[in-house]
Amino acid sequence: MSRLMMISSDCHAGLPPERYREYLDPEFREAFDQALPIQVANTREAEKMFLVQEINEEWRRGRDAELSGAWDHDERIKVLDGDGIAGEVIFPDGITEMNSPPFGASLGLPARGVDPKLQWAGARAHNRWLAELCQMAPERRCGVALVLALYDVDEAVAEVRWAKANGLRSIMIPVMWGEYPAYHHPRYTPLWNVCEELDMPIHFHSGPAEQDTYFGTWPPNEEDGTLVGGMGIYVSEVAFFVSRPLTFLIWGGVFERHPNLKVAVTEGTAVWVPEFLSLLDHRYGAHRGSEKLGDYRSHLSLKPSEYFARNIRIGTNLKIAEIEQRHEIGVGTMMWGSDYPHPEGSWPETSERLDENFKGVPIEDIRAIVGGNAAEFYGFDTEKLAPLVDQIGPEEDRFRA
Amino acid sequence: MSRLMMISSDCHAGLPPERYREYLDPEFREAFDQALPIQVANTREAEKMFLVQEINEEWRRGRDAELSGAWDHDERIKVLDGDGIAGEVIFPDGITEMNSPPFGASLGLPARGVDPKLQWAGARAHNRWLAELCQMAPERRCGVALVLALYDVDEAVAEVRWAKANGLRSIMIPVMWGEYPAYHHPRYTPLWNVCEELDMPIHFHSGPAEQDTYFGTWPPNEEDGTLVGGMGIYVSEVAFFVSRPLTFLIWGGVFERHPNLKVAVTEGTAVWVPEFLSLLDHRYGAHRGSEKLGDYRSHLSLKPSEYFARNIRIGTNLKIAEIEQRHEIGVGTMMWGSDYPHPEGSWPETSERLDENFKGVPIEDIRAIVGGNAAEFYGFDTEKLAPLVDQIGPEEDRFRA
Numbered sequence: 001m002s003r004l005m006m007i008s009s010d011c012h013a014g015l016p017p018e019r020y021r022e023y024l025d026p027e028f029r030e031a032f033d034q035a036l037p038i039q040v041a042n043t044r045e046a047e048k049m050f051l052v053q054e055i056n057e058e059w060r061r062g063r064d065a066e067l068s069g070a071w072d073h074d075e076r077i078k079v080l081d082g083d084g085i086a087g088e089v090i091f092p093d094g095i096t097e098m099n100s101p102p103f104g105a106s107l108g109l110p111a112r113g114v115d116p117k118l119q120w121a122g123a124r125a126h127n128r129w130l131a132e133l134c135q136m137a138p139e140r141r142c143g144v145a146l147v148l149a150l151y152d153v154d155e156a157v158a159e160v161r162w163a164k165a166n167g168l169r170s171i172m173i174p175v176m177w178g179e180y181p182a183y184h185h186p187r188y189t190p191l192w193n194v195c196e197e198l199d200m201p202i203h204f205h206s207g208p209a210e211q212d213t214y215f216g217t218w219p220p221n222e223e224d225g226t227l228v229g230g231m232g233i234y235v236s237e238v239a240f241f242v243s244r245p246l247t248f249l250i251w252g253g254v255f256e257r258h259p260n261l262k263v264a265v266t267e268g269t270a271v272w273v274p275e276f277l278s279l280l281d282h283r284y285g286a287h288r289g290s291e292k293l294g295d296y297r298s299h300l301s302l303k304p305s306e307y308f309a310r311n312i313r314i315g316t317n318l319k320i321a322e323i324e325q326r327h328e329i330g331v332g333t334m335m336w337g338s339d340y341p342h343p344e345g346s347w348p349e350t351s352e353r354l355d356e357n358f359k360g361v362p363i364e365d366i367r368a369i370v371g372g373n374a375a376e377f378y379g380f381d382t383e384k385l386a387p388l389v390d391q392i393g394p395e396e397d398r399f400r401a
Numbered sequence: 402m403s404r405l406m407m408i409s410s411d412c413h414a415g416l417p418p419e420r421y422r423e424y425l426d427p428e429f430r431e432a433f434d435q436a437l438p439i440q441v442a443n444t445r446e447a448e449k450m451f452l453v454q455e456i457n458e459e460w461r462r463g464r465d466a467e468l469s470g471a472w473d474h475d476e477r478i479k480v481l482d483g484d485g486i487a488g489e490v491i492f493p494d495g496i497t498e499m500n501s502p503p504f505g506a507s508l509g510l511p512a513r514g515v516d517p518k519l520q521w522a523g524a525r526a527h528n529r530w531l532a533e534l535c536q537m538a539p540e541r542r543c544g545v546a547l548v549l550a551l552y553d554v555d556e557a558v559a560e561v562r563w564a565k566a567n568g569l570r571s572i573m574i575p576v577m578w579g580e581y582p583a584y585h586h587p588r589y590t591p592l593w594n595v596c597e598e599l600d601m602p603i604h605f606h607s608g609p610a611e612q613d614t615y616f617g618t619w620p621p622n623e624e625d626g627t628l629v630g631g632m633g634i635y636v637s638e639v640a641f642f643v644s645r646p647l648t649f650l651i652w653g654g655v656f657e658r659h660p661n662l663k664v665a666v667t668e669g670t671a672v673w674v675p676e677f678l679s680l681l682d683h684r685y686g687a688h689r690g691s692e693k694l695g696d697y698r699s700h701l702s703l704k705p706s707e708y709f710a711r712n713i714r715i716g717t718n719l720k721i722a723e724i725e726q727r728h729e730i731g732v733g734t735m736m737w738g739s740d741y742p743h744p745e746g747s748w749p750e751t752s753e754r755l756d757e758n759f760k761g762v763p764i765e766d767i768r769a770i771v772g773g774n775a776a777e778f779y780g781f782d783t784e785k786l787a788p789l790v791d792q793i794g795p796e797e798d799r800f801r802a
Contacts, residue, residue: 055695182614184630213583229585231697232652235684240641251633275676283636294456296632 003393005371007087007380008080009315010205010266010337010345014092014099015071015129023125024102031118032102043098059343060095066348070094070341073136080140083338083350084394086371086385089142089315089378090134091172091205091266092126095341101126105146107207110174116151123148127159131166139384142169144203149173149191150180157194164198169378170264171195172203175242176210183245184252192258201262201377203315206242209234242268243276246312250280253299255307262377266315267339273314274328280304309333313377317345318369320357326365335377336370351394358399366399404794406772408488408781409481410716411606411667411738411746415493415500416472416530424526425503432519433503444499460744461496467749471495471742474537481541484739484751485795487772487786490543490716490779491535492573492606492667493527496742502527506547508608511575517552524549528560532567540785543570545604550574550592551581558595565599570779571665572596573604576643577611584646585653593659602663602778604716607643610635643669644677647713651681654700656708663778667716668740674715675729681705710734714778718746719770721758732766736775752795759800767800 015023017036024032047053060067069076071094080088093100093107104111105122123146134143145163149156150173160171173191181187195202214230214237243265255261281303302310308330315335316322326334339345346353358366375382416424418440422433448454461468470477472495481489494501494508505512506523524547535544546564550557551574561572574592582588596603615631615638644666656662682704703711709731716736717723727735740746747754759767776783 181617184615184634185628214585216582227586228654228700229649229652229697231694232681232684232701233585233648235694235697236648236652236681237645239680244638247634247637248630251630251637253629271680272676275673279640279672280633280637283633293632293636296630296636299629300633 002396003389004084004367004396004399005087005375005382005385005389005393006083006085006336007089007371007374007378008085008338008340009089009264009313009335009374010317011088011090011340012092012094012099012342013070013076013090013130013133014094014101014126016099017102019071020102020122020125020129023128024121025124028102028118028121031121035103035118039100039102043100056343067095067341070099071133073133076133077137079340079347081392083340083347084392085338085340085350086389086393087140087142087374087378087380088340089144089170089266089337089374090130091144091203092130092146101146105148107205109146109208110148110150110176110178112178116148119148120151120155122146124159127163127166127168131163131168134169135167138167139381140388142378142380143167144205145171147171147173147191149188150177153187153190157190160191160194160198160200164200170201170203172205175204175206175208175245182248184248184254189257192254192261196258196261199260199262199379201264201313203264203266204242204245204268205266206238206268209238209241239268239272242266243272246276246308247280250304250307251296251300255311256300256302259310261311262313263311264313264315264335264377267317267337268314270314270316270318270322270329270334271325273308273330273333274325277305277308313373315374318357323357323361323369326361326369331365331368332373334369335374354394355398361399363396363399366396403797404790405485405768405797405800406488406776406783406786406790406794407484407486407737408490408772408775408779409486409739409741410490410665410714410736410775411718412481412489412491412741413493413495413500413743414471414477414491414531414534415495415502415527417500418503420472421503421523421526421530424529425522426525429503429519429522432522436504436519440501440503444501457744464749468496468742471500472534474534477534478538480741480748482793484741484748485793486739486741486751487790487794488541488543488775488779488781489741490545490571490667490738490775491531492545492604493531493547502547506549508606510547510609511549511551511577511579513579517549520549521552521556525560528564528567528569532564532569535570536568539568540782541789543779543781544568545606546572548572548574548592550589551578554588554591558591561592561595561599561601565601571602571604573606576605576607576609576646583649585649585655590658593655593662597659597662600661600663600780602665602714604665604667605643605646605669606667607639607669610639610642640669640673643667644673647677647709648681651705651708652697652701656712657701657703660711662712663714664712665714665716665736665778668718668738669715671715671717671719671723671730671735672726674709674731674734675726678706678709681709714774716775719758724758724762724770727762727766727770732769733774735770736778737771755795756799762800764797764800767797 069079100106101122103118103122104114127145130143134141145168214233216227317339340347470480501507502523504519504523505515528546531544535542546569615634617628718740741748
């Protein structure tokens with residue numbers, strides 16, 4: 001009886017905030033002690049501001065043990081086994097907003113207004129702990145190192161080398177560059193070089209957008225206090241911002257010069273992909289009216305959609321609409337993710353969700369999307385995973401029509 | 402024999418730069434004399450930078466008379482008659498980049514780094530001249546007043562009243578708000594009020610995007626000198642930025658509170674509309690995983706796509722792809738434009754382009770898209786235009802299958 005190899009391209013892990021202390025370089029522990037109560041208070045404040053405290057508490061109630069898999073090895077193994085997941089890619093921020101690394105070195109990086117030195121200290125503390133977690137089950141865990149690419153690029157390059165040497169197998173860099181140069185800038189070339197050399201995929205993970213514009217600054221001034229619509233704007237724009245670096249990398253010729261560079265966009269949905277590719281390919285093709293803009297194409301030997309298919313993958317908690325669009329998005333491009341332990345993901349109902357979403361889809365496509373693509377992209381050792389898959393993987397027969 | 406009423410929702414007009422002097426308030430003429438040679442030199446520099454000087458010169462060669470319709474009443478009438486166009490909506494920047502109003506008060510407004518007082522002076526000079534041009538053929542010309550909405554909102558409101566009183570029938574406001582509050586902010590309420598009261602449609606016209614990010618600052622520093630890909634990024638993002646204000650207006654409840662407010666997005670293509678509406682409606686619908694974001698919907702009594710259909714129109718030089726998508730975009734939403742006198746528009750081949758693009762389309766849809774929608778939106782007096790249409794309009798028979 002054949003079973004499905006499932007690899008979640010989007011999971012999260014993080015220590016309870018106070019436990020990051022021991023992973024920090026000693027010189028930053030005093031600042032940590034001062035910042036910790038503020039970080040905890042801000043998290044609670046944000047929950048209140050968006051009126052979601054009760055919703056979050058309800059979702060978490062009775063799940064203390066399983067949610068502690070956000071940092072506990074044994075519990076995490078149990079949870080993933082129960083969900084039928086053999087391998088996973090591990091981002092920061094375990095239980096939503098409650099397990100963020102210190103000094104804003106989280107999914108939302110870079111943290112504006114925080115000294116880059118402190119952000120780096122927080123990122124390194126998380127990377128050290130994550131390396132330990134991954135080493136406890138290296139064949140199952142692909143850890144994502146936090147790399148603050150915007151500041152000193154040599155420092156970023158050194159962290160990539162540290163990550164590789166310590167068993168972390170990919171990195172994430174900031175989605176938003178703020179006042180720093182965007183990702184078509186040649187200053188980032190050493191970073192692309194080292195990621196290509198060491199086969200370290202680069203992630204952009206959804207979350208950051210222009211929050212200050214949407215919600216106003218905090219605390220609100222008299223005028224901003226009456227701002228409405230911020231959250232609707234946020235959820236409407238967040239996928240634009242997480243996919244935006246691709247536009248810069250493609251047109252900047254980064255994939256032209258680095259044919260083996262791997263980039264993944266995670267948790268930003270995949271529904272935007274067909275329109276995105278159609279727009280970029282249209283702009284790449286010569287057409288009437290574009291002549292007045294000069295030659296902006298000849299440095300690229302491939303069409304944007306060809307770089308996309310070769311170099312880029314999309315990690316997302318797939319919805320039915322995306323699975324129906326799989327041929328336009330690219331069957332080889334999509335990598336399913338459970339988003340454990342976040343409430344918007346499929347855990348703890350992954351099995352039911354698979355049945356719902358993949359009804360009528362050919363088994364080869366399911367294999368690729370829920371595990372095969374990620375195995376290849378991240379270099380999971382599928383032979384080593386096979387005995388585990390035979391125990392915990394969902395039976396393939398249930399997907400046959 | 403029935404003829405088609407054509408109204409171009411996107412035309413441009415502007416004086417040769419030196420002739421704006423007399424329309425300026427006298428106190429700004431000294432600054433104008435200093436700025437003029439710089440403005441002219443910058444225009445030439447930009448043409449060289451993007452290697453398009455020859456292309457532009459070639460396109461303009463032999464067309465001096467017809468291009469002078471950018472500012473000359475008689476010539477403009479001849480050109481539009483020749484193109485079969487009975488009515489038009491008139492934006493600034495006549496011959497591309499060569500007829501911009503003073504002090505950066507152009508399609509690219511706001512001009513960063515220019516004193517808002519000077520930008521207002523430039524905008525008012527253009528508005529005064531444009532009012533004269535429109536008064537020479539008021540039934541055919543809907544002038545677009547430049548309104549610098551980001552600075553003092555009361556000043557913006559006063560300019561809307563001046564424009565209405567002087568025969569201008571719509572306004573345009575900046576696409577990009579920079580460091581100012583975005584358009585969901587309550588500070589703009591007086592502007593929405595006056596535009597609703599006076600039935601003045603508000604435009605966002607394509608052009609602005611994050612140019613400094615794409616191209617680097619000018620002159621380039623050593624690093625920026627090797628930036629590539631800027632123009633590809635620009636053409637890939639410019640439609641996002643021109644449609645972006647809609648996201649803020651819709652979620653901000655502006656159309657909920659101002660049910661008669663009219664907004665048009667011009668020359669940003671229409672291909673993005675179906676995906677845009679599908680995304681906003683999806684975000685508006687309650688769905689699993691969005692609970693943790695709280696209630697961000699209940700202040701809107703309609704779906705985003707319903708506000709869109711009621712309050713928003715798209716002015717664009719339609720391509721075949723857009724006409725094929727007309728039911729997803731909305732047949733009642735699309736307003737064709739010739740973009741005269743810009744080289745990317747349909748002039749001087751409007752007739753051929755119509756034949757190409759509208760082959761096989763039902764005549765009622767053609768009527769709506771090339772004129773009917775704009776007539777209603779801008780309040781053109783179709784009875785007054787009828788005799789002209791009978792002379793110059795394309796014969797409807799040629800579109801019948």
